[in-house]
Amino acid sequence: MSVQLREAAGVERVASPGPAPGPLLLAGDVGGTKTMLALVNGGGEVLAEMTFASRDHAAPDDVMRAFLGRVSTPVDGVCLSVAGPVIDGRASITNLPWVLDEERLAASLGTGPVRLINDLQATAYALSSLRPDQLCTLHPGAPEPSGTRAVIAVGTGLGEGALLSDGDGREAALPSEGGHTDFAPRGATQRGLLTWLQRQYEHVSYERVCSGHGIPNLYHYLRARTGIAEPAWLTAALAAADDPTPVIADAGLRGACPVSRRTLSLFAAILGAEAGNLALRTLATGGVFVGGGIPPKLRPVLRGRAFREGYLRKGVMSDVAARFPVHLILEPRAALLGAARYAAAARV
Structure with missing residues (x-):
């Protein structure tokens, strides 16, 4: 046929x-x-x-x-x-x-x-078929070939899942709604962010701070916290945009706005921390895979210090988390x- x-x-x-x-x-x-x-x-x-x-x-x-x-x-x-x-x-x-x-x-x-x-189940089922050129390694680690693989994806929202393997080619992907779990801040800036958001929302999840919807929350919080004036060109661009997230991200990537740049750094730190949390929850010996539409566009930021430190700082489990590699999924159709x-x- x-x-x-x-x-x-x-x-x-x-x-x-x-x-x-x-x-x-x-x-x-x-x-x-x-x-x-x-x-x-x-x-x-x-x-x-x-x-x-x-x-x-x-x-x-x-x-x-x-x-x-x-x-x-x-x-x-x-x-x-x-x-x-x-x-x-x-x-x-x-x-x-x-x-x-x-x-x-x-x-x-x-x-x-x-x-x-x-x-996230679907993204997990795609992992075994992704080529090396469809991935970017953020942390090398030492993976086990048949180990559990964790997936965290940032798009409009935040999703999480895992892929289990029996070592004989059979796989099972597990869904979750982990993106809606309680945001656990680290450091004074993130604690201030939580307090600021709690004045607006009854529940502050990781999705509130680590998603397409979350990036504007980070930006407005940092704008209020730092007191740095917003450039007129950025005010106009945000007013004209249906979605403020690409405008904020572009300004941060170009270094054209210090608050936008700090927004991306804070986003990377929070994403790294939650990726590490997921790695420990699932014991992701096969690696952690970061997907969704937003992370590939922020590759230069995610390859920096903020993401890596967020991922690795796990107290007594830091050495365990360090063994699990972290890869950025570049394939938009995963x-x-x-x-x-x-x-x-x-x-x-």
Whole structure:
């Protein structure tokens, strides 16, 4: 069987379809900002893919119908990575007013079975297929080949998960909502941050300070703490932006604003500390993998002192944490590829 892709803007032919082994499947990564969908064959090979702005669509069904209309071929099943907990086949997307239900989606789309998995599960399932050039080592360590691997991903929100291996090629990815656990500050600046945020929020989680939503919180806190005036050009840029995070990050990376630069350093320290916490919680002898859309854009910052010290300072467990390598995931489609890999293996 061959797959005919209809020529359309935004659809990328990733591989020559040719004879497709096994069924054709729809794999997706549904997030608060964007939704990535791919046509996958039974071998887990991505045949075509497309990215949609999530908020431009009223429901996930609309996005999938648009994609399936572009590829002009029926699929035998669907596996979607979703940014939120999956319970009894249902998921509410964190930071997006969508509710996904496996049975309802299957009936609505007429595609065969639908399987929802957490986005950090999907990212974890992608780890074994990532090439060295799709990773950047932040801390070398000494990994065990079949050891547990931990994943922490920063995008619109903050996600965490783990990948277990039995040493014989069988893997199981565990989801979590660890990003919503209580923020534990380190040092006077972070303690001040917690106090400042507690005046605004009943609960201050790691996601409040270590995510796309969290970076503006860090910036405004440091602006208030330091008393440094905001440059007029930055005030104008922030006022014109739908999302202030890229503006703050760009100013910090360019060194054009001292408060933005400090914001990125504080972000790196908090991310490093929570990555180290996750490493110890899961005993990640196979390594810690930092993913999501934001970290690769901040690679120069994450390769610096703030992240490394945050990760390594674990008291009596510092030597243990130091054994676990830390890698930055550079592949932006990791969750999509993991969903594709899961779909092909499980046949949804």
